[in-house]
Amino acid sequence: MPLTPTVPPPPPWLLMFSAADRDALTDSARTAAELLADGAPPEAALPARLLSAGHDTERLAVAAAETAGLVEGLSFFADGLPSPRWVSGRADGAAARTAWCFGGHGSQWPGMGRALLNWAPEAAKVLRELDVLLPNGVIEPLLSAADGELGPPDTTQPLIFAVQVATAHWLWSLGLRPEAVVGHSLGEVAAAHVAGALTLEDAARVVAVRSRLLAKAGGGGAMATVNLDRHTVARRCEQVPGTVVVAAHSAPRQTVVTGESEATRALVSALEAEGVRCRLIRINAASHSPFVDSVLPQLRAELADLAPATPRVPWVSTVDADPDPVGLATADYWARNLRRPVRFTQAVSTLARRGIRAYVEIGPHPVLIPPIRETLRAEGVDDPLVIASGQRQTPESVSLLRLLGALYCRGLEIPALEGYVHAEVTTATDQMPPTHRADRG
Known part of the structure; x- marks a missing residue:
């Protein structure tokens, strides 16, 4: 049965534009902003016909939960002002090869995951499965979390993991696939699942054991x-x-x-x-330190029968000096994951040297964006795309559409986007801009 929303979800919109140059793009945005400000509904901006924008074009995407937010985003772009409501770029193909990155503890916030439950069927399906697989469940904790901290590691970390993998499954449902995956600490469990090394059931088991033993070893x-x-x-x-x-x-x-x-x-x-x-x-534990040594034998014992598969997607390790080690996702690997320092900058450097210029952080709130950008600067990567799927206090429906818009702006055509929108791609500069409405759920 579909989940019954506790609060009606907002009606997020994604507007996408393309033009031959920046001036034409600005004119289209200003015209659309004036139209919407005069009271026209977003769908009134739909063009009479849609044309493929092709490649090597200037692009703009604006995402918001209401018409006023769309007007603000369009107006700010046209006036050259920064705003989280818009993103622009040149369709240079950077998004064709994208690394999916999964962060660790610290990305949690009360209210995360609720829009996924109400708005994204594929994500909600995964959350329902994890509600059975994880000891404390998922749905009730996500819906009932009050303002403030969500709790100790064994309460919070499974919920972060759940939001990560549910979001990844939603992106899969749109036909998106990563070129590689990388995880930071806890985030490696989600990376292991997305890479194909662990089933959802085994990944849930790893995160449950790992977070429970980390809480046991916390000691302030x-x-x-x-x-x-x-x-x-x-x-x-x-x-x-x-x-x-x-x-x-x-x-x-x-x-x-x-x-x-x-x-x-x-x-x-x-x-x-x-x-x-x-x-x-925000954690009262000391992972990656001698304080977890006492629980490592138990972790190895409880996960001894794990039988991980060979990853289908390249998974760059943040545990070992070799970014492509053998024996990924075994019990011993997860013991090393909990104890050793996280080699995240090594992993991002490895991906950069393999020519990857687009990085998507998947999770409730970005914690990896600044270190990714700093590492890419050190590697001399020119004009990378670094974007997050979630943002604290922003409904996932809006932040996810913003992510899709950012990928579109760097040249990615999203195979199944029509399942979430009324129109598919872009228009020529002499057409009214297309408007996309996220209306599933």
């Missing part, structure tokens, strides 16, 4: 991001009384530290006093 630990290179941070960790270590190499100048709560906060305070930007991560 803390984590924080530090905007310094990992070598400098490692030296500073050694100068702090107590135990604090490097937990992740996220970017050339972004490092995650973890350890005893008091020691971690002392390091952060000392660095902030020197002008170094730091941010505490």
Whole structure:
């Protein structure tokens, strides 16, 4: 049976335009904004006929939950003002090869996943399956989470994982496929499933065991991001009384530290006093540190019978020095995943050197976008596309349409987009711009 929405979902719209040059694109946006501001419904902007935009054209996409938001996005673009409601680009083919990236703890927010349940049938189907597979369920926690923290790792991390894989299945339903996948810490479980190494059932089992044992080993630990290179941070960790270590190499100048709560906060305070930007991560555990050593034997034992398949999609590891190791997704691999520092910048560098210029972070809220961009700059990648599927306090229906629009702007034609919209692609510059309405659910 379909899920009954607790609150009617907003009616998100996606408007997509193409033109031969920026001036023509600006004129189309301004004309559409004036039309909608005068009271016309978005569908009134549908062209008499649709023409393929082809490639090597200027493109614009505007996504919003209401007509006023569309007018704002169109007007801001036409006036040269930044806004999260619009994205533009040249259809240069960058989006043809896209890496899907899955973040770890810290992306959660109360209200995440609700629009997926109400709006995206393929995502809702996966969430219903996970509601049975995960010990604490999925649907009730997502619908009932109040403002504030969602809870300890064994409560929060399965929900992050659920939103990640449900979103990935929705993208699959549109015919989208990644060129490669990469995960940061917890995010590797979703990456393993999307790569084809683990079934949904096995991936749910891994995240349940991993998060439960991490909560058991928490002991009041803390984590924080530090905007310094990992070598400098490692030296500073050694100068702090107590135990604090490097937990992740996220970017050339972004490092995650973890350890005893008091020691971690002392390091952060000392660095902030020197002008170094730091941010505490919302977790009371110390993964990727000696504090999890006590639970690793149990993790290996509980997952000993895992029989992962050979990945169908390239999965770049953030655990081992070799980004393409053997033995991915085994019990021993997940023990290393929980204990070793995360080699995320190594993974992104590997993808960049393989020619990938488009990176989609899949999850409730972006936590990987800044480190991805920093790593790509260090690798000299020209004009990459870096976009997220979710945004805190933004319904997934809107943020997902914004993602599709960003991919479209960089040349991707989305095979099954007509299932979520009234019209398919773009128009010539002498046509009224096409309007797309997300009306399924």
